Amino acid sequence: MIHAVLIFNTSGVPRLTKFYTPLQQSSQTLVQKIYSLVSSRQASLCNFLDAPELESFLGQTDDNGEKLRVVYRNYATLYFVFVVDSAESELGILDLIQVFVESLDRAFENVCELDLVYHFDEAHHILSEVIQGGLVLETNVEEIDRAVQEAAKARKESFASANPLSLGGGGVGSRGGTLQTPLHWITDRLTGVRAR
């Protein structure tokens, strides 16, 4: 299962942290540790974080005695980091990160760091349509997008009925996706094109 989803920027400031199982360390120390390791890695390196420092740090192993793995992807100024155990496919998680980012991109047009900063709650709602309780809920971007819109609409209506005088607020408008990054892992071989 997925143990944690972390988003932080290239300066190590957390933008979204979600833990599905309690970890030994506080989320801040974990983010800092992973940040310090990830930020020194070039884009040409692989997307799996595996460092001697990390092994003792994560410490925790899953039931089969396998170590937790840290899979990350870098998009512009943001790092998306998933901490997973061996029940998840490493390459599949890379795709899942892509799915998540695409979903974010659908909800906020051309998603950028500021969107996550100011719509911290919205980002969590979108994540909850992809992953629930550490298990993957849905991988189809269309499906995710539809669910996100529905939930946003429900919240918006509820907000409007509670505050009849307010203008807008609650939920984000949908403006359709423009991020053209197909799912290479699942559908085809990736040929050197990276998400960056």
Added chain:
Amino acid sequence: MWERTLQDLIRGLRANKKDEAKFIAKAVDEIRDEVRGKDMELKAGAVLKLTYLDMLGYDMSWASFHVVEVMSSPRIHLKSIGYLAAGLSFHEDTDVLMLTTNSLKKDLNSRAEDVAVTLNGFSQIVNADLARDLGPEVIRLLTHSRPHIRKRAIIALYRVLDKHPGLREQAVPRLRERLEDDDPGVVAAAVNVLCELARKNPTDYLALAPQLFHLLTTSSNNWMLIKLIKLFGSLTPHEPRLVKKLQPPITDLISTTPAVSLLYECVHTCIIGGMLHGSQGNALARTCVTKLANFLQDSDQNLKYIALMALVKIVPSHPYLVAEYQEMIMSSVNDHDISIRMRALDLISAMANNLQSIVQQLLSHLARNESNGLPSAVQSLSQYSQGPSTPGIVTLNNPSMNPAYRLTLAQRILILCSQDTYESVTDFEWYLSVLVDLAYIANVDVGEQIRDQLVDVAARVRGVRGYAVQLMTKLLSDDSFLLNAGEGGSCSEVLWAAAWICGEYCSELAEPQKLLNYLLQPKVLTLPPEIVSVYLQGALKVFGSWAAELAEQWDDESLPKVKITVNTVLERIRDFASNADIEVQERAANIQGLFSFVNADLQAFHPKSTSNDIDYGEDSSSGFGVETPSVEPRFPKGLFLVHPLFSTYELNPVAASAQASVPIPDGLDLDAWIVPPPKEETEEAGGADGGADVVKVRKAKKGKGKAGIGGKTKKQKQVDLYEEEDVLSAPVETEEEKAERERVSFCFSRKQERLERQRDDPFYLTDSRQPAQGPTQDDVDLIPVVRLDDLPGLSEGSSASASRLPTLKSASKPRPPQAFVIDRVGEMPKGAKPPSLFSSPSSARSPPLSNGSGGTPVASTPSFFPQYEVEDDIPRTGTPPPIKVTRTKKKKKGTGTGTKKSRTSSVVPVDNT
């Protein structure tokens, strides 16, 4: 009233970057007011702000009740904030969770939107109680009309079963129905959950195999296929028939699928699912390894990484297949990506069929510090043209310079070579040189491990000792190594091993006395005291060995040489004797004492022929030696003083379980309370009580000791000592002494008091017996263990032990073994400090060589333990009388694997200070 929204808070945070703490303190104060208010909107806004601050590391557990309030709001836009906050801030033990049961139940029966939000929040916060109470609701939702809710319910069910497995019987059949759901997303979710469940209890889900197999052959959803394959990976080890059934479709998938991740999972499952046996399996194994090798060659680093990971798993069953790609794997160790290096290291450790070449290559990785940057330079340049530059480029270009990586690499080399007690090492001279090389180039703190390996190898492998001494001599004589010893990562601990090996096995050398120069050079004093101590001990051993050898082939020509050497040592040792470290100082003083003895003997020695010794002006008396040639040996007896202290018994590795396998005598329960401790006892008195069994045994021993001393009880003797000391040194007793005496008398009165109190206690059997044994009982109990051991040795010096030793020897009936065992257990923790100081570095060492350090320090200080366990009792012949070595036989049963010999000598201390 201007309530701030989350956006305002974030804006404020960004505007107040300099004074963030103050701003947040103010914001939290506002939030505290807001959450207490009646306005639900305001409350939810406050909770949301708290949730944001929680991410930044500010505690929000104080507000958990308000979170529950927001969760139970009927409005979905507030409710979802509540669930979001709960999911982020609650944990299993949050006490307000039990308040949520009813509102969760209500929400699960509400509108679809509410149910979706609730299921999501529920699967985050569920604990055992909630799982038990709400599990049936979740199971009911598995048949909800909306696929979205069914999906969420399925996944929430996983958490329910995880926390409350009792619902499994009820849930699994319903879950099984969902495998045939119309909605592919629901089926995928069900497979996903089953995959997780089957990892924990595979046998429970074997019955689902046919259905899953059907899905495997019909589905085209790669996400689900990956999970299915993983699911079968956990099932096959428990159902061998599945292997045969699965082989065709998996082989098919491997050869046809375009999706790399699915291909990889298939290969991976083949490996971990045990599908590679038999002829068909072998063919499959070859396919798998070929596919993985293709990944290895791929330009995509991710594929390289996972290929290495999978190869590690296939090595145990098909090493020969992997060996074909050894070159490629070795080059991965050279990769500029540390993640890949780590995996490659793992794989290589698993292969290790050709240890020497692999270790050599790993060593060269450590040695070549800069050359690594070259191959990746082009790649890194091309990277820069693509994207913004990343920080930390210096460390990047060169993972070899990363200290953590170097440490891993160095440790890996050591582990590789030493595993299964050096099973794969064929050439130990090579291994020793590897160890020394490693000490030079590692540049990380592996010194201790290298030291332990060196000592271990030298002790275990007899044939390599000569080479070891040679190598270690070289190391000792390396000034630059000594100079750098203070720096981090210099592995100066290796000098410990060098000094020890040179000392212990110096008989391998032709001219061991030359080592003395290195062992006692003034620069040695810059080393850590633990190492200096070993240097001193080594020097003593070297001299002893050399002098004994010299004495055996005595030639009067050697006399001046010996004299010069002894004088040099005496001169050099002076610096050490004034060292601040107590251990070094004590050893140096001991050596000084021994050497003044030797020196005196040399001065008194008169060669038969006219000596050419002009330094000492004793030529005139040389004629006297001739008169009693038959009685006096031809050589100075003092030359034999030192050697027997160390060489009487050979040092052998002790089996790790040797100590544990000493049987506990019948009827002895070490854990049983003989006297239950009174509640109000202080720690000190309690400790004395706890060791009651020890004390009992000690007393038996005391009987003999006392006889030798002459009827004086220990305590009296101690008091006498105090008095003597007082008279001699200062008329007024010092604070310490006073305190100590008060403590003793305090103990005494406590003891009396306790005896009085427990007189009628029926459980106090042991104690009631004791008075019958005589009036000495109180005295014995009074003496603290430390004092008993230390005091005679330190203040009384030689006379006491000298008078005690013969007594023991004459009464040398071997004592029953339990006496030793218990005594040791009792002695060790409180035991003399010097040994513990000394053995601190060796405690980290592997168990086999417990004697290496254990034997040495005891010999250096007057022995506190009257007897030692030795396997055989060979008196050393040719040893002149002044030195008494006392050993007592002690039997050891149990292990057939290792012989335990401990070599310890009780030496008559020569104290001239």
